Amino acid sequence: MPKTMFEKIWEAHEVRENLLYIDLHLVHEVTSPQAFEGLRMTGRKLRRPDKTVATADHNVPTDGTPTAAMIKDALSRKQVETLEKNAADFGVPVYSLGSETQGIVHVIGPELGLTQPGMTIVCGDSHTSTHGAFGALAFGIGTSEVEHVMATQTLLQNLPRTMRINYSGTLAEGVTSKDLILATIGKLGTSGMTGYVVEYAGEAIEALTMEQRMTVCNMTIEGGGKAGMIAPDETTFEYMRGKAGVPENFDDAVERWRQLPTDEGATFDTEVEIDASRISPMVTWGTTPGMVIQVTDTVPDPEQMDSPADREAAIRALQYMGLDAGTPMEEIRPERVFIGSCTNSRISDLREAAGAIKGRKVADSVRAMVVPGSALVKAQAEDEGLDRIFSEAGFEWRGAGCSMCLGMNPDTLFDGERCASTSNRNFEGRQGKGGRTHLVSPTMATAAAIEGHFVDIRNWS
């Protein structure tokens, strides 16, 4: 019987019905301390340290602080130090502050070659869906589940439903994979994928680079999806070749991975068709990622919305965002620009952003920062001279971490500040209390930084 890629991976990992074996457990400092504590209290061991890896990312200052002990914020310091101690006590490799391979957990997994096709990957972090770009089954879990994986290397799971989104056509010039996923969430809504493992497929997806595919899978959770996946292909294998953690017999592994893609005739619970050629550069206007429109549109009018729940949510969102219905998106003026996060902080994101600058300067009204996703990305960018391009244009060039994606570290918005951000969540207060977030692609963020307002990147020279 023809099978979906998801079914193949699921079946290969069933210890028994509803108990899934986990090949890789990624750990970070925020969602793990209570799980380690649970192991200690019950006297349990961490079953497979060799399938576990930890990094510090959420709390990390991006000002070059070299060690955990030097983090100024006492609570952040304690959390990172606790991670280091827990990792040492339980034998887990840890990339903390000062490590050459420290970085955002969803950036370092792929770049170290730990993320591979056909694997099951979990992490106490909802953006674990990112790793599905390699044809892995990867999803976020809560802290109780983190403890369960630590103790048993397995996870209790009910069979999720499956969805395939087929993108026909190709993306237009200036339109990125960030716009593709934002447009998808805009169409399906923030709970449109709830309960589903989603496979992204079609011509437009096949044409994407690995890093662009990661951006798509990353935001699956913003559509409510459990996991996002893309079939591995030559693009995947070429990206992985030579990375530290990949199998020694790489070519043999590639032969196995070629068996993973969904078979012809396999069925999904739901299929969705989207014409990729019609997608435009997107900007969010509200406080959920589903509140998104084309940059050429105007801020929507709540009164025009059919459902009372949508209307109320939109009224609240506009009030919070300080926007009036009918305002052209291109007239909105962010005071801050953030290029970073596990959605868009990889080397190609930074290359695209830097490439769009072309000798211009950040507008006087804007404070802009660029935060590489990992220490390796930072080093690579500096090798290529991207840091100088950014600095000369007036962008701040920072150290690796989650940074202003969630404002759990010193990088935050002030009350009422408006930000063009390449991250994934525009929730109230996400980037700092009272902060107003507009989600965009890296090139759209760069253009907004230079012009001082949003612009349609397609007409921007």
Next chain:
Amino acid sequence: MEAINVIEGEIAVLDRSDVDTDQIIPKQFLKRVERTGYGEFLFYDWVRDGEIVLEPHPILVSGRNFGSGSSREHAVWALHQFGFKAVIAPSFSDIFYSNSTKNGFLPVELSEDVCQALVEAGEAKIDLENQMVSWAGGEASFEIEAEIKRRLIGGLDDIALTLMDEEEIEAFESGPGGTYGPVTTSL
């Protein structure tokens, strides 16, 4: 985990959809390394700004897509430690739902109409065994997966249950299933 079966009493109402975990427990409270002490920071920003007032009744009713966003289990701890024992909404995010059931905190999915009736009634009784919610003037049944229900009613510890089958895990690991993926300790 505390066993639960019947939850009964007054209803607190949070009349919003897409209530995300960033709101339930803002990130500045995620820096703690303990499992307790989150209740007082529940909906910190909204409460501090006087946007909402919540009483620690046994049951919370809210809008669709409750608990969306981050996987932080702190959100469930905060709701539970504040005093809620169950939350009723038209839909939940997957991770929030799962986190709730690992903590003896009951998520109940019921239609918008039923939620509205509950808000008007102000009091309700949730009978997990029989999967029924009743209030003055009505009742409705809800779905819950049988295994999750069994664990909630028994207050059972997932890890202890799984470790009873440790031999199965060992057998799996020594077969082809144990060969996928990198060896993190040898990087």
